[in-house]
Amino acid sequence: MTQHLLSILIWLPIMGGAALIAIGDNKDAASSRAGLMRIAALAVSVATFLISIALYAGFDNAATGMQFVEKEPWVASLNVFYSLGVDGISTPLILLTTFITPLVVIAGWDTIKNRPAQYFAAFLILEGLMIGVFSALDALLFYVFWESMLIPMFLIIGIWGGARRVYATLKFFLYTFLGSVLMLVAFIYLYGQTGGFDLFGFVDAPLTLTAQKFIFIAFLLAFAVKVPMWPVHTWLPDAHVEAPTGGSVILAAIMLKMGGYGFVRLSLPIVPDGSEYFAGMMIALSLIAVVYIGFVALMQKDMKKLIAYSSIAHMGFVTLGFFILWSVSGNAGAGLGMSGGMVQMISHGLISGAMFLCVGVLYDRMHSREIADYGGVANTMPVFAAFMVLFAMANAGLPGTSGFVGEFMVIIASFKANFWYAFLAASTLILGAAYTLWMVKRVIYGEVANANVAALTDLNTREFIVLAILAVSVLLVGLWPAPLVDMMNVTIEQLIEQVGQSKL
Amino acid sequence: MNMMDYMVAAPEMVLLGLICLVLIADLFTDDEHRVRTFWISILALVAIFFVIDGTATESRTVIFSGSYVSDPLSQILKMAAVIFVGITFLYSRDYLRANEIHKGEFYLLGLIGLLGMMIMMSANSMLTVYLGLETLALSLYALVAIDRNNVTSAEAAMKYFILGAIASGCLLYGISWVYGVTGSLQFHEIAAAISTDPSLNNLPLWFGLAFLIVGIAFKFGAVPFHMWLPDVYQGARTPVTLYIASAPKLAALALFLRILVDGLGVLHDTWAAMIMVIGVLSLLVGNFAAIAQSNIKRMLGYSTIAHVGFILLAFFCGTEQGNAAALFYTLTYVVAAAGAFGMIILLSRRGYDAENLADFKGLNARSPWFALMMMFLMFSMAGVPPFVGFFGKLNVISAVIDSGYTGLAVLMVLASVVGAYYYLRVIWYMYFEEAEDQAVLQASTDTRLVLSLNSVAVLALGIVPGWLLALCIQILG
Numbered sequence: 001m002t003q004h005l006l007s008i009l010i011w012l013p014i015m016g017g018a019a020l021i022a023i024g025d026n027k028d029a030a031s032s033r034a035g036l037m038r039i040a041a042l043a044v045s046v047a048t049f050l051i052s053i054a055l056y057a058g059f060d061n062a063a064t065g066m067q068f069v070e071k072e073p074w075v076a077s078l079n080v081f082y083s084l085g086v087d088g089i090s091t092p093l094i095l096l097t098t099f100i101t102p103l104v105v106i107a108g109w110d111t112i113k114n115r116p117a118q119y120f121a122a123f124l125i126l127e128g129l130m131i132g133v134f135s136a137l138d139a140l141l142f143y144v145f146w147e148s149m150l151i152p153m154f155l156i157i158g159i160w161g162g163a164r165r166v167y168a169t170l171k172f173f174l175y176t177f178l179g180s181v182l183m184l185v186a187f188i189y190l191y192g193q194t195g196g197f198d199l200f201g202f203v204d205a206p207l208t209l210t211a212q213k214f215i216f217i218a219f220l221l222a223f224a225v226k227v228p229m230w231p232v233h234t235w236l237p238d239a240h241v242e243a244p245t246g247g248s249v250i251l252a253a254i255m256l257k258m259g260g261y262g263f264v265r266l267s268l269p270i271v272p273d274g275s276e277y278f279a280g281m282m283i284a285l286s287l288i289a290v291v292y293i294g295f296v297a298l299m300q301k302d303m304k305k306l307i308a309y310s311s312i313a314h315m316g317f318v319t320l321g322f323f324i325l326w327s328v329s330g331n332a333g334a335g336l337g338m339s340g341g342m343v344q345m346i347s348h349g350l351i352s353g354a355m356f357l358c359v360g361v362l363y364d365r366m367h368s369r370e371i372a373d374y375g376g377v378a379n380t381m382p383v384f385a386a387f388m389v390l391f392a393m394a395n396a397g398l399p400g401t402s403g404f405v406g407e408f409m410v411i412i413a414s415f416k417a418n419f420w421y422a423f424l425a426a427s428t429l430i431l432g433a434a435y436t437l438w439m440v441k442r443v444i445y446g447e448v449a450n451a452n453v454a455a456l457t458d459l460n461t462r463e464f465i466v467l468a469i470l471a472v473s474v475l476l477v478g479l480w481p482a483p484l485v486d487m488m489n490v491t492i493e494q495l496i497e498q499v500g501q502s503k504l
Numbered sequence: 505m506n507m508m509d510y511m512v513a514a515p516e517m518v519l520l521g522l523i524c525l526v527l528i529a530d531l532f533t534d535d536e537h538r539v540r541t542f543w544i545s546i547l548a549l550v551a552i553f554f555v556i557d558g559t560a561t562e563s564r565t566v567i568f569s570g571s572y573v574s575d576p577l578s579q580i581l582k583m584a585a586v587i588f589v590g591i592t593f594l595y596s597r598d599y600l601r602a603n604e605i606h607k608g609e610f611y612l613l614g615l616i617g618l619l620g621m622m623i624m625m626s627a628n629s630m631l632t633v634y635l636g637l638e639t640l641a642l643s644l645y646a647l648v649a650i651d652r653n654n655v656t657s658a659e660a661a662m663k664y665f666i667l668g669a670i671a672s673g674c675l676l677y678g679i680s681w682v683y684g685v686t687g688s689l690q691f692h693e694i695a696a697a698i699s700t701d702p703s704l705n706n707l708p709l710w711f712g713l714a715f716l717i718v719g720i721a722f723k724f725g726a727v728p729f730h731m732w733l734p735d736v737y738q739g740a741r742t743p744v745t746l747y748i749a750s751a752p753k754l755a756a757l758a759l760f761l762r763i764l765v766d767g768l769g770v771l772h773d774t775w776a777a778m779i780m781v782i783g784v785l786s787l788l789v790g791n792f793a794a795i796a797q798s799n800i801k802r803m804l805g806y807s808t809i810a811h812v813g814f815i816l817l818a819f820f821c822g823t824e825q826g827n828a829a830a831l832f833y834t835l836t837y838v839v840a841a842a843g844a845f846g847m848i849i850l851l852s853r854r855g856y857d858a859e860n861l862a863d864f865k866g867l868n869a870r871s872p873w874f875a876l877m878m879m880f881l882m883f884s885m886a887g888v889p890p891f892v893g894f895f896g897k898l899n900v901i902s903a904v905i906d907s908g909y910t911g912l913a914v915l916m917v918l919a920s921v922v923g924a925y926y927y928l929r930v931i932w933y934m935y936f937e938e939a940e941d942q943a944v945l946q947a948s949t950d951t952r953l954v955l956s957l958n959s960v961a962v963l964a965l966g967i968v969p970g971w972l973l974a975l976c977i978q979i980l981g
Contacts, residue, residue: 021876075895075970077977078902118872140898144889151883154928158936159868166936170928177888177924181917184898188905188913 005055005068006084009048009094010132013101016044017124020117034116038109041120045102048127052098059091061486064494066137074141079196083138088491089264089342090134092484093257096349097134099473100253101127103466104246107357110462111245111364112160119160123246126152130254134261139187139197143180146222146258150176153247153255160244168235168242175235179225186218190270203269207503212274219267220278226259227315230289240308241369245360248304252311253353257345260318264338264495268322272499275323282323287424289316294431298438302369303359306439307352310395313428314348314407317341320425321410325499327417337417338492339485340409346484347394347402347477354391354470358384361463362443365456371442375449380456385444387459387467392440394474396433402477509567512574515556515582516622522548523615530608538606542597545611549590549618556582566628570690573628576979577761577831581625581754584835588750588842589618594954595846596743598947602854605651605741613650614747617643621755627762629690630679637675637723640755641668644748648740660739667722667732675719681712682768691767698770710774716763717778724756724812725805727785734793737805742857745801746845749808750838757834760819761980765827772822780820780912787813787916791923800861803926804844807885810923811837817916818900821907828976829899835972836884836892836965843881843958850874850947850955858941864930866939874945875934877959884962886927887920892965899973 020037059067066085074082086094104123112119129152132145150173157169187197189211194201207215225232236256240248268275275282290313297309321341325334361384362377363369378385394401397408407428415422448454459467477484510517526548530541556579564575593611600606620639627633645668649661683689685708686697698704718729725733737745764775790810797803811833818830851858851867858864868875884891897920904913947955965972 021872024872073970075973077970077974078899115868115872118868144894147889147894151888154931155935158932166932169936170925170932173928174921174925178918178921181921182914185901185905185910185913185917188898188902189910191902192906 003068004070005051005058006086006131006135007070009051009055009098010084010128010135012051012128013044013048013124013131014128016041017121017128020121020124024117037117037120038105041124042102042105044124045098045105045127049098049102052095055086055091056095059086059487061088062490064490069137074138078140078191080140081138081196081198082141083198084135085137086135088488089261089495092342092346092487093134093254093261094131096257096346097127097130097254100249100349100353103353103357103469104249106462106466107249107360108244108246111360114160119156119246122152122156123250126156126250130258133258137199139190139199139202141197142199143184143187147177147180149255149258153251156247157239157243160247161242163242164238165242168238171235172239175232176225178221179232180222182218183222186215189215199266199270202266203498205270205503207271209273209277209504212271212503213277216267216271216274216278219262219271223259223262223267224285226262227256227319228259228312229285229316229319230293230312233289233293233312236312237305237308240311240356241302241304245356245363248356248360249353252307252356253349256311256315257349260315260322260341260345263319263322264342268325269495269498271503273502273504275499276326279323279326282319283327283421286316286320286323287421289313290320290428291424291431294428294435297435298431300435301371303362303371303439303443304356304369306371306435307355307359310432310435311348311352313432314344314352314395317344317407317410317425317428318348320421321406321413324414324417324421325496327421328413333413333416334496335489335492336409337413338496339488340406340413342406342488342492343402343409343477343481343484344406347406347474350470350474350477351391351394351401351403354387354467354474355395357466357470358388358391361459361467366452371439373449374443374453376444376446376453377456378444379448380453381458383464384459384467387471388444389440390471391474392436394478395436397429400475400478402474402481404478405481511559512561512565512567513572513626514559515552516619516626518555519548519552519615519619519622522551523612523619526608526612526615530612533608535606538608539597539601541608541611542593545593545615546590548615549586549593553583553586556586566692570693571629571632572626574626578625578758580975580979581758582622584838585618585621585625585751585754588754588838589614589747591842591846591954591958592743592747592750594951595746595842595849598951599743599849599852602946603651603741607650610647610650610743613643613647617647617747618751621751621758624755624762625758627758628692628766630683630763630767631689633759633762634672634676634679636755637759638672640752641672644668644752647744647747648736650744651741654741656739657741660736663739664732664736671719671722671729674715674722678712678715678717678719681708681715685709685712691762694767695770698768705771705774709771713768713771713775714778716768717775717782720756720759720763721782723759724816725809726782726812726816727789727809728782730786730789730809733809734802734805737808738799738802738859742801742845742849742852742859746842746849749804749845750842753834753838753841757815757830760830761827764819769822776820776822779816783813783816783820784912784915785813786810786816787919791919794923794926797926798861799859800848800864800930801845801859803861804841807923807926808841810919811885813919814897814900814916817912818903821903823903823907824977824981825906826900826903827980828973829896829903831980832899832973832976833896835976836896836962839958839965840881840884840893840962843877843955843962844885846951846955846958847874847878847881850945850951853943853946861930861933863941864933865937865941867934869939870942871945873956877956878934879931880959880962882927882930884966886924888924890963890966892962892969894966895969895973
């Protein structure tokens with residue numbers, strides 16, 4: 001089984017989703033058939049998670065190169081391979097994916113009234129495709145998973161989203177589609193240079209600086225849209241606000257990570273000189289995201305929008321951590337920035353997912369995301385308030401939570417690079433605390449604002465379980481990040497060495 | 505000339521015989537039992553399929569004093585054409601019956617059109633090409649007008665006929681110039697004549713070439729000779745649109761391959777620039793104009809123009825890889841097009857054509873299965889993986905980049921993003937909107953089954969595209 005572990009992780013949820021679609025849907029969410037669908041979806045997602053534990057257990061932290069490798073010819077005449085494998089960068093992201101999906105399934109349990117089977121099927125298929133992106137070692141296979149992923153998300157936002165869902169989902173699809181088609185052109189160009197789509201072939205291919213610059217730009221468009229980086233972030237607030245809670249969670253927790261993953265898996269090793277050439281610009285864009293978007297978040301009146309902007313700011317740390325590589329002297333500092341970015345990705349996956357779930361809990365009761373409609377929620381929902389405050393603190397980067405670890409590592413690394421980078425990056429400690437805690441203050445604390453808030457009921461068991469699991473994991477990563485960092489170390493060292501070798 | 509020579513042309517001859525049979529059988533069938541004509545036609549198609557398969561050879565055989573050629577290319581195209589004509593008949597049957605235009609002529613003209621296509625696919629001389637082309641074109645003109653009481657159909661037929669006649673005239677005029685310069689009508693002799701005497705490669709020949717390209721571009725529906733296409737797609741009854749949109753595209757591909765690659769391939773440098781301009785214009789005009797349409801048949805008409813742009817740009821490369829990409833693209837596009845028009849027929853019923861985009865609203869609530877199938881078809885046409893349309897585009901773009909035109913490739917992918925919008929709109933209507941029309945879908949079981957297979961094929965071919973691609977490369981390699 002271990003030699004096909006990745007294939008199982010990819011295809012089990014996809015097949016499960018296909019089965020849900022095939023068995024058909026029932027408009028009545030309360031029927032026993034719909035209930036069976038939910039249980040089946042949960043079973044598949046939990047089974048996927050349990051199998052992914054085998055991936056964690058079997059993963060060798062000390063080994064260099066790819067593990068759990070599978071390679072079969074796929075399209076022989078184009079030299080495309082069905083080639084999978086994971087290393088220290090992709091394994092944590094796969095685990096994050098398999099961890100978040102069951103929670104999303106539980107979160108949608110009885111809140112989705114309309115076509116539940118299709119809803120759960122979309123998430124399961126999406127899960128398989130996302131794992132595919134993180135484990136593909138062939139550029140075309142990567143691209144196929146990368147683009148296919150848009151289809152379920154397009155439907156999730158469009159069918160189960162809010163009032164402006166059509167606008168939001170079309171914007172999401174076209175924005176990301178436009179970003180990624182140029183990556184395809186870059187892949188085909190590299191295919192012409194190397195005769196195959198193998199990512200390692202791309203890494204070894206000699207490329208001129210001009211070619212590297214163009215390829216970097218093509219990759220940048222694809223990944224910057226996904227991350228998203230300022231100024232191509234505008235699709236994200238719309239998509240987040242309109243998406244159903246589960247969609248927002250997956251979008252924030254995992255899909256945004258694809259962009260960061262793309263930078264480390266493709267941009268840095270394939271076009272090291274191109275990356276170095278544009279590193280200054282990337283740092284500038286990251287800092288703009290951290291500072292400017294932080295201020296934008298401060299001004300939001302809609303909770304989901306606020307968290308969406310906070311995601312952009314936090315993802316700015318990720319790209320900052322990756323691209324200060326050349327400004328830092330010595331491998332230790334570079335490694336710190338890189339690991340910081342990676343830890344930040346995992347941590348942001350947990351925290352933003354939890355924040356969106358919290359907003360979802362409120363939205364299910366009040367059908368409003370406006371901060372102004374709330375106030376004094378702690379009086380009627382004390383347990384919920386405790387969770388929300390914990391996640392808000394984590395979002396603000398409180399030591400002891402996962403949010404602190406990544407940000408701190410990146411700030412330390414940027415101090416080694418340039419004082420002003422660190423100065424601007426550290427402003428997030430104030431801004432992040434300001435926008436998150438101000439929101440919490442207005443929503444959770446104070447007098448009970450109106451009759452609707454007074455009528456709120458506290459978390460039910462289902463919601464409690466989901467938030468409790470996330471709370472534990474946020475604290476776990478915050479207090480004991482060693483297992484996560486150890487998993488990445490060898491790969492990151494290897495990556496830094498690779499990036500250090502000029503292709504010119 | 506012995507009997508064996510005739511055997512090579514058996515598919516066309518048997519088809520002609522069977523057409524006579526269908527004609528006679530149809531005479532003795534009354535309207536109530538018209539479905540018999542359908543079944544006889546289907547049997548005829550099955551028989552033809554096996555005749556083509558039985559007479560297929562690995563090698564290239566030229567007979568009838570060099571006018572007719574049988575090679576793997578012609579065989580694969582003929583088989584595909586037979587299949588798509590069969591699918592067209594099947595999807596159309598119930599619609600024609602419900603709308604009281606269930607005439608034997610539909611099948612008869614469909615079969616005659618198929619004969620024309622097969623002649624074009626096997627043509628080895630300008631005259632054979634022209635003969636096949638006119639056989640096909642005349643059947644199509646009559647088919648468009650098959651519902652003679654329908655004003656829009658009649659108008660579309662008239663437009664098609666007049667413009668088609670002009671295009672045929674251009675083609676014939678071009679043929680006469682090429683004949684005048686090279687002294688031959690047969691493709692291999694034309695190619696040989698130009699190779700041996702390079703001085704022929706001069707203005708008079710180019711003049712004829714330009715007219716040939718006008719004729720070919722018209723048949724493809726490429727910009728700026730596309731005016732007829734949206735009108736005919738919209739005006740013709742949906743089964744006829746389905747017929748025009750599927751198999752004849754394969755014949756147009758054959759027309760291009762036979763005349764411009766087999767015959768005038770040595771002039772690639774001369775025609776490439778014209779083809780590129782036409783291809784790029786088709787891509788842009790098709791994609792942008794499709795956005796503005798509210799009639800789905802017209803929208804798919806403009807989308808066809810955009811797809812034709814892709815096919816022409818594959819030919820523009822002039823490499824074996826490019827030609828194979830064009831073949832792959834056309835074959836897979838026709839699968840998706842047949843499915844999409846089949847879906848429009850599926851939603852139609854007695855006295856009601858589901859030809860507006862709005863008719864697709866809420867299809868997911870009415871029939872989740874067929875909404876899913878239509879989604880497959882639309883994503884395939886948009887070129888989103890894992891559907892086969894993605895591999896079609898990938899091959900073409902790959903061929904273009906290999907020929908050194910990376911800028912053109914960037915333009916092509918950007919045009920695809922524009923194109924994605926109107927395909928997404930169909931999906932949006934199906935999934936995100938409430939149904940305006942709650943009628944139950946009325947298709948019979950065999951239609952449902954074939955339509956489902958047709959749609960699942962775009963996914964299956966997208967997951968295992970290797971064999972078809974290898975076949976295309978082998979045929980044109």
